[in-house]
Amino acid sequence: MHSLTSDHSMTTSRRWAVLAGMTALAYGVITPPAWADLSPGGGTQGKTTQTAQRDGHTIASRVTFSGSTRNPSDQSSPAATPAGNWSPPACWYEPVSAQQFSKEVEDGYKMVADDPQQPNYAKESVSEYRDIYKNGKYKNYNLDKADKGNWWVSAQDPTRLNDQAAWECSDLPFWVKNGDIPPVKKAISPEILAELAYNRIQLPGTKVSLAPADTTKVNLSTWAWLDKAKFKKVSVTAALNVTGLNIQATTTADPVSLKLEPGTDDAETYPASGECAASSDGSVGEPYAKGKADQAPPCGIKYLRSSGSGTFPLKATVTWRITWSGTGGVGGDLPDGTFGTTQEVTVQEIQAVNR
Template identity: 50%
Template structure:
């Protein structure tokens, strides 16, 4: 039977919204391995993972990758170190913490019962496992209280992390299937990758002619590897996820068209360019990357250009692996006119 003071899920959601301010702790509350003026997010949707970016090719419009051919998602939940004994004591005394897990919030008095007075209680999991209580917030011990994190607490799988906030000695990782790993951090970083827009150079630009090829290209250096590094403080865990551009994929927006090459996949060259820029006099030649429209358009066709990115990662302890390829796409209007006298 759950504790009578357990806040309902609906109420917990409201509380999470009301505790977006951070708990700021100064030097007197820091411990070895911690940071001065550390800020601890009060809501379970706020991860302590630190993200840094590099690369990406340019400063224009960017967007998030969509995994290709899979329902892959980053992890729905995991556990992170949140508070030292001093920080937890202060948070409870100042009534600045209520979330003890993703889907469970407590009143101040229950925090005192469990973390100060040593009263055992149930975890918020299907097995109703018991969480032993603590004496005086574990003051004098070296370690952290860990709590579950869910970027989206409405994700059904976020219920899998059902342990209430628990103690872990410094320098150790919980023996739990939802403990953080380099792969978890790599997946979290994947969700933070931002890649450049895929608007391509065309000739003719924005207006093509039936049965004459439209050349498609991008200058070198437009697409570069994008690296995102994720580090989880006080764990020694890190991962760097790399997105490498490999091909441009064209969809002419109509079945009345021929693609060059026929697959519509233009491989990215070693220098980061795509295709070959159009040169005057080549108007009737077949481009290495392009489209020949076979019928005029009543309304502009939607030319879809998408870049495929291969995703790999490496992390602490020599861990490494691959994640699903991703894509980012852009639509461009293409007006196609009937054959007429032209000078290309």
């Protein structure tokens, strides 16, 4: 846990939001909303999971991810860039049992109160925060009502703490009776889980297969295609699993087109738009086969001049259709995602032979 800063200009609401994060906790829930699946034994045992970890004033979320997952903190890991201005949620609200909430708040209070390096204002803030739930608006963390409801607390995506959106879930922890709908917009649900999974989908690198490969000739049609073994549907499942409760959603990315940008205006693309759509069998483009040298490729490029002593940067961008399905039979579409890379292509003049 990081020490609080000594910035006395911090607003009370912001300060309490930080304190709420400092008393971050692992969650539990007793009675689920209508869309939850009450299937005993539900869970992610045996699956590869990734869990958001506590980081300073962030909350350690119990949401886990399995499938073709990536680490959002790894900038080198291929990820889909959503179309438009949409982005996965940077914060949300999750349920936690009264027992867990009580323990975490008390532990956080003791840690700050007993630390001589903490400024007085920080100790006072933690004490005020604790009093709300122990001796103020609520009594003893509602432990006497532990079987009748849960606390709901905000969680932030630990990779987006510098985003303003990560602090939009600024409500202090609040009590929700079993069966009631949490009175906030970003309460965890299958759809929010699907949106969180969007940012965890591991995509293949977008290197296009070319024929001729890497080095081609002026005015020679170069065939381009995607390796079907690599470019296929990939999915990530996000889940919030506690005793007797299984809420989950699976988000799937399916390649639908390849956009080619030759890296020079002195080139033609096939088709003319440069966008090669996926065929009915899911393939994009067609591998070159012997005997087709005089044919125009269904997906490809023709360079009209030499790259000289250098190369042309061929940019290839794959568009992925993103869909999701979740607990309770819900589902739908999410914004398409794109991912592209650049590969260098050498274009040589065809050498004429004088006889």
